[in-house]
Amino acid sequence: MLATAIIMFREVLEAALIIAIVLGASRGIVGRGRWVATGIGLGLLGASIVAILAAEISSAFSGNGQAILDAGILLSAVAMLTWHNVWMSAHGRQLAAELSAVGADVQTGKRPLAALLVITLVAVMREGSEAVLFLWAIAAGGAQNASMVMGGVGGVVAGVLVGLLLYHGLLRIPARHFFSITSWLILLLAAGLAAQAAGFLNQAGLLPALGNTVWNTSHILSQTSLTGQFLHILVGYVARPSGIQLVFYVGTLMTILLLMRSKGGGRMARVRAGEGAPRTSD
Amino acid sequence: MLFRSLLAVGLSGAFALSCPVLAADSLPVLVIHGQQFEPGELALPAGTKLKLVIRNQDPLPAEFESSDLSREVLVPANGEVTIYVGPLEPGRYQFFNDFNRAMQGTVVAKGN
Numbered sequence: 001m002l003a004t005a006i007i008m009f010r011e012v013l014e015a016a017l018i019i020a021i022v023l024g025a026s027r028g029i030v031g032r033g034r035w036v037a038t039g040i041g042l043g044l045l046g047a048s049i050v051a052i053l054a055a056e057i058s059s060a061f062s063g064n065g066q067a068i069l070d071a072g073i074l075l076s077a078v079a080m081l082t083w084h085n086v087w088m089s090a091h092g093r094q095l096a097a098e099l100s101a102v103g104a105d106v107q108t109g110k111r112p113l114a115a116l117l118v119i120t121l122v123a124v125m126r127e128g129s130e131a132v133l134f135l136w137a138i139a140a141g142g143a144q145n146a147s148m149v150m151g152g153v154g155g156v157v158a159g160v161l162v163g164l165l166l167y168h169g170l171l172r173i174p175a176r177h178f179f180s181i182t183s184w185l186i187l188l189l190a191a192g193l194a195a196q197a198a199g200f201l202n203q204a205g206l207l208p209a210l211g212n213t214v215w216n217t218s219h220i221l222s223q224t225s226l227t228g229q230f231l232h233i234l235v236g237y238v239a240r241p242s243g244i245q246l247v248f249y250v251g252t253l254m255t256i257l258l259l260m261r262s263k264g265g266g267r268m269a270r271v272r273a274g275e276g277a278p279r280t281s282d
Numbered sequence: 283m284l285f286r287s288l289l290a291v292g293l294s295g296a297f298a299l300s301c302p303v304l305a306a307d308s309l310p311v312l313v314i315h316g317q318q319f320e321p322g323e324l325a326l327p328a329g330t331k332l333k334l335v336i337r338n339q340d341p342l343p344a345e346f347e348s349s350d351l352s353r354e355v356l357v358p359a360n361g362e363v364t365i366y367v368g369p370l371e372p373g374r375y376q377f378f379n380d381f382n383r384a385m386q387g388t389v390v391a392k393g394n
Contacts, residue, residue, distance in 0.1 A: 007381060054343070055358040063364030066355055130345060130356065134381050137342045137359065199352045205331075205366040212352070212370055223349035224378075239349055 001151035004138065008155025011131040014233045015043075016163030018123040021189060022081075024170035025088065025182035026116055028095045039117040043124025050129035051136065064204035070126065071204070074197035077122045080115040081190035082256050085183050087112045089264030092179035131156070183260070185234070191252040192236020198248035210243025309364070312346075312387070314338040314357065314379070319387035328372040328391040337362040344385075348377035351389065 019036065026032045050057065050069070057065040088095070131152075138148045173181055201207040218239040221228050231237035236249055310332065313320040317340060326332065336346050338357040346365075347354045357363050370391035379385035 003383075007383070010380075054356055055361050058356065058358055058361060058363045064366075066363070067365070070354075130380075133343045133356065137381075200354075203353055203355070203365055209369070212368065218350065238352070240352065242352055245352070 001147045001154075004148040004151035005155035005158065007134060008131055008152040009159045010155075010229065011127045011134070012156050012159030013162060013229065014127050015120075015123040016159045017166060017230075017233050018077075018189065019120050020163040020167040020170070021182065021185050022084065022116055022119050023167055025084065025179070025186055026112075027171070027178070027182075028098060029113070029116075031113060032116055035113045035117045036120050039120025040124050042117075043121040043128055046121065046125035047128030047132050050125065051132040054129070054133055061204065064206075067200040067204035068206075071197040071200035073122045073126050074193045074200070077119055078190045078194045078197065078252060080112075080118045080122075081186050081193070082252075082259065084112045084115045084119070085186050085190070085256055086259045086263045087115075088179060088183055089260040092183065092264075096175050096179050187253065187256055188235040189233075190256060191249045192232070192234070194252035195236050195238065195241070195245040195249040198244045199242065202242060202244055207244050210247065212242050213240045214243055214246055216240045309333050309335050311335045311337055314340055314344050314385075316340065317342070317379075317382055317385055319377075319379075319385060322387045323390055324387065325390050325392060326367065326370065328368075328370050328393045331366060331368045333364050334367050335362060335364050343381065345380035346377060347380040348375060348389075350375040351377060353377070354380075 019040070023032070023036060026036075057069060059065065061068050135149065135152050138145050138152060170178075170182065198207060202209050216239065221231070221237070221239065223229065223232055223237065223239040228237060228239065238245060241249075310324065310326060312324055312334060314337065326334070336355070336357050338344050338359060338361055341359050343359050344357045345354065346357055346363075351367060351370075353365055353367065355363050355365055367389070368391070370389075372391050372393045375389040375391065377387050377389065
């Protein structure tokens, strides 16, 4: 039962953390709750479809269907996170000002609500399909597996709770630092997801590895440990990164920063650009 | 400096990509049977890119995962998938089933 709970917790964690960050980062944008909820609903639907078609997807593209699907999902999340951050760099200061006025609405600009929907959708869909398959296999085992199903549900609840904790933690950040911190979180999240996508494209044989192990820190922090997994999701920590993953990580980071600077141009963008290198690059 | 070493690995990676892939009948196979990997220690040649078949003979789905190899793939119940591995440096690479973490194995890459 506990083993099942832990597996489900790990599957749910990535989606929960991503949703917590985008919910935090989109604070003050009217209507975001509805869009995020729709994203979760569609994501669960998509996850079930992927789970049902798992065998067919696996055999597509001469056995590389899954890797290509995963890479596509991840890259669309990266695109949406980029859009979100660029929009926020243009409107974040105004949002921050209006956060002080309780219940104030933001009236300007094309709001990145569709981006919120797509990010939640793909976050839920990617890990959700594995969770659905796993629970399904257990449930098919019959009555003796009832406690394992309970464990699985417990794991899902625990994952959602950690997401809620992160969200409420983010809300405690003072308003004047809030959006520069959430946009850093989104920046690192996007870079990490891009690196994951590169890994899948390499897995499918579509990209060269450019060196399989540029460095190896698994003896310091294993990527499969809980801390390792948290850092993997949040900032893209990889214990044994390949060259192509580094290229995607740094490339995404630079691209988003440049776009934020060119569209934002305000004080926040300059502060962000001056805050130095992310932790994962050492 | 970093750029130069990245360029160097880039060139060697591109070179490896152009190497011919092994013929289909000689693909290494990793079997999942009775919630065990067979063989538990899979020997693969180092320094070459190759295809690996993962065949699941159990009625449960598995998720072959390895942060060492940077691979993650669902293997449906009674199904099989093919993934690319390498080119690997000689050494040991852990892998496991994310749906049953007690199920573990190692790829041992050996030079010629």
